[in-house]
Amino acid sequence: MSLAASFAEPQVAERVEVGLGARAYDILIGPGLLASAGERIAALGARTVGVVTDENVARLHLATVERSLAAAGLGFSTVTVPAGEPSKSFGRLSEVVDGLLAARIERGDVVLALGGGVVGDLAGFAAAILRRGVRCVQAPTSLLAQVDSSVGGKTGINSVRGKNLIGAFHQPSLVLADVDALDTLPPRELRAGYAEVVKYGLIDDPAFFAWLEARPRAAFEPGQDRIRAIATSCRAKAAVVARDEHETGDRALLNLGHTFGHALEADVAYDGARLIHGEGVAIGMAMAFRFSVSLGLCPPEDAARVERHLEAVGLPTSPKAIPGGVGSADVLFGHMQQDKKVSRGRLTFILARGIGRSFVAKDVDPAAALAFLKRELA
Amino acid sequence: MSLAASFAEPQVAERVEVGLGARAYDILIGPGLLASAGERIAALGARTVGVVTDENVARLHLATVERSLAAAGLGFSTVTVPAGEPSKSFGRLSEVVDGLLAARIERGDVVLALGGGVVGDLAGFAAAILRRGVRCVQAPTSLLAQVDSSVGGKTGINSVRGKNLIGAFHQPSLVLADVDALDTLPPRELRAGYAEVVKYGLIDDPAFFAWLEARPRAAFEPGQDRIRAIATSCRAKAAVVARDEHETGDRALLNLGHTFGHALEADVAYDGARLIHGEGVAIGMAMAFRFSVSLGLCPPEDAARVERHLEAVGLPTSPKAIPGGVGSADVLFGHMQQDKKVSRGRLTFILARGIGRSFVAKDVDPAAALAFLKRELA
Structure with missing residues (x-):
């Protein structure tokens, strides 16, 4: 200890x-x-x-x-x-x-x-x-x-x-x-892992998100709060896995932030000096909320709260925060199309109607996604 | 056609x-x-x-x-x-x-x-x-x-x-x-595959073995007999797989001839010019029956019938039939110990009390197996 x-x-x-x-x-x-x-x-x-x-x-x-x-x-x-x-x-x-x-x-x-x-x-x-x-x-x-x-x-x-x-x-x-x-752990890695903790609040547990907002150091310091934050996260994941072991449905919710995040990681060729997985997820979640706002699905205040909490612990929320920047919107879009979740060429996104109200969106208009990426990188 | x-x-x-x-x-x-x-x-x-x-x-x-x-x-x-x-x-x-x-x-x-x-x-x-x-x-x-x-x-x-x-x-x-x-198919490959057909008779279907004995050309020529021989084999395998998909028990019966056969294949370094899989299985089945005879489990007549039928279609029945010969009994024994079916260092063999009466034998005395291998190669 x-x-x-x-x-x-x-x-x-x-x-x-x-x-x-x-x-x-x-x-x-x-x-x-x-x-x-x-x-x-x-x-x-x-x-x-x-x-x-x-x-x-x-x-x-x-x-x-x-x-x-x-x-x-x-x-x-x-x-x-x-x-x-x-x-x-x-x-x-x-x-x-x-x-x-x-x-x-x-x-x-x-x-x-x-x-x-x-x-x-x-x-x-x-x-x-x-x-x-x-x-x-x-x-x-x-x-x-x-x-x-x-x-x-x-x-x-x-x-x-x-x-x-x-x-x-x-x-x-x-x-x-x-x-x-x-x-x-190096502080950067601990922070990156925290993005996945936040994710469980954003998916379907607004009370957990609020609990984390009130204790931004919970996961970062030894003590029972940290154990509770990890156990709550594991319990959330376990419940989803028990419902849908092989990701034919609900389990896809766990990919909140990951479609964008994986594309960003691919874009930097998995160069950990520039971006590690959890940082990609943090940016990806913030993007998923902004994309949801731009589609008229999510109140802008909720997207702002997500950004605020991630930033409070030192996590990035924009692709522009990645050292050296990323490629064009078209390149990112190409990476997203090679995602495992692609089904018959259609993109699946995890979008949100608010904090704790995420859902699986199939058939998202590719043109809207591409336009959103262009705005994000502008 | x-x-x-x-x-x-x-x-x-x-x-x-x-x-x-x-x-x-x-x-x-x-x-x-x-x-x-x-x-x-x-x-x-x-x-x-x-x-x-x-x-x-x-x-x-x-x-x-x-x-x-x-x-x-x-x-x-x-x-x-x-x-x-x-x-x-x-x-x-x-x-x-x-x-x-x-x-x-x-x-x-x-x-x-x-x-x-x-x-x-x-x-x-x-x-x-x-x-x-x-x-x-x-x-x-x-x-x-x-x-x-x-x-x-x-x-x-x-x-x-x-x-x-x-x-x-x-x-x-x-x-x-x-x-x-x-x-x-080249005749040699067709013959080698036939070893697995014979196997289903030897495991638990003496009537099928007798049917094959009476029609040694069944699998080798077009016609309904060939389809019947293949379908009977598939039905036998399907029944075992349905009972024990992940080979925790009964499915091991399908390995009749394979513990010896795999060791022989490893010994020739998978050189298909000298031995192909089905030939290894044919030799291995003949060995399994001879080993069963030597352990006092199986009537010698049944082992002889197995050899006779395999030879009737041109399949080998002895490790000495392999061009260039094989290594020592100790080397073969070493190969057998790396088999997937090894459990806690104990060897599992598929042995037979007669044609159509095969069973899974755990805890076979390693000394008896080694002595048998020495006799086979002498």
Whole structure:
């Protein structure tokens, strides 16, 4: 536990269940969970654990996890990949799978994804395709991964043609969200992850958004408020996933801010120095609200409140905030058309009638979207 | 229809349903099915088809299929890979997925696997991971693929550490087994595929085995007997798959002959000039019966009948029949231990108490298996 945490109120772990019948699993959110990973994984009946992590996370947390695995009597080996989005590639996937095969991870064993969203997506996908599927435990160490990517079973890698275009639905068997790990994050990453927390308020929980507005530091400092913010986010995501595991309907709501956000990330060629995922989502959500206003769907005051709260925590809200700028509206529009959510060439947007009143809009007029992009970049 | 077929009795298509609830699908077995692929795929609601095939099959059947797709008003593009097992690699998978993304295959569209087992496994896996899963129609053109690999949803690629160690369960939406395609197969491939037909008799259908014994040419010549042999095989496989989709129990019976067979294939480094999959299965089944005899489980007459029938159609029954020979018993044993079916280091074999009386044997004494291998190679 960090020094700051030791002065805060005592922290109590929360538990969120993802109700998926035979594939139901728990998300645990609290302090000290990495140190208990071994006993919890042993309780799943695994004998050997293939740990997948990145260089940064390995430096900070691998020793804790390996000690815990050894103490629980588990065999383990570790595959470490470079930190950052470029690791979500076919080449790296093939290395990870080969490492897990070399470690003789069998069908009854477990892959432990120890890291942020990149490691979770890559290791989860590797687990999905190793021997046609072995179990995965997610130990997300970034805020983004704790509230979003580690929950719900989406795994995958990127293609030169777009983000996450290759992957699998593979639900984890357990998620261990150790909030202590958040104290080791660079502030920019913590902020970026917070965009996904805000998202859950914007989708369908205006009271949560108001709660966050009143506590703009909640997610940024140790304490029960942070655990509550993460647990509320996970609960929101779990409810959507339980309703629509494979994104044939409602689950698309979770993409609020992502259609624009992914296009922006593609535009900067996933250069994390210029834009990281959560920043793209922050800009994308602000854009989705402004686009909703321009279509006459959403009161301008709500879009302004969204911008104000994001800016209060230091998140960007305009594509013009991206260092070096972005390409033309036409280029962004082209990226959006390669989105997975494109159906028969029609664009799907998540739009909003107000804060907490988001909805899936199919058949948005492409000309209106293009005109909006032109105004945003003008 | 081939010239031979035109002199045979009229052929009538059979239909086998794979009962998997929401993922149930039909296997159609009969003549002229490739020419009707377009209308059948259009009936699934697809707009665009990503055809995956290999160079040999493209030469023989692609024009027929593309004509049919065009006539049904479907858009399509084709990705062609080299023929042969080496195409089941990460590198080739990444090319195929990229080709399908370039063709803008969307979630509502269809990947059409046109070819033998290699193409079916590779294209099926590509469909499983493209945008986290698009539908796949299997159009198997080899006997092996028609009776085995196109049915049941196992897809995947090979690792240097073993065959099919990387993959997914991804059920097809439809299987079109055009028996006319069998007339274009090299005799060696047709024979190899026949090993899997025999397998269904050996697993649990002694009457089917006797029917085949009485008609050793059934699968090798056009006519209703061939369609019946294929449909009986598909029905047997469909029943097992419906009971145990993800191979947690019974489905392992389908691996009769495969534990030994895969080890032999690994031993020759998947060199098709020396051993192709069905030949490995033929040898493996004969070995499984001899091993069962040596364990006192199976009457020697039954093992002899198995050998006799396989030899009657020109299939090998001993590892010593492999050109160039194989490695030592220890090396083969090592390959067997990397098998996906290994659970906690224990070997699982499919053994037999007689023809049509196969069973899953866990905890086979490794020393007995090793001693058996030594006798086989002596």
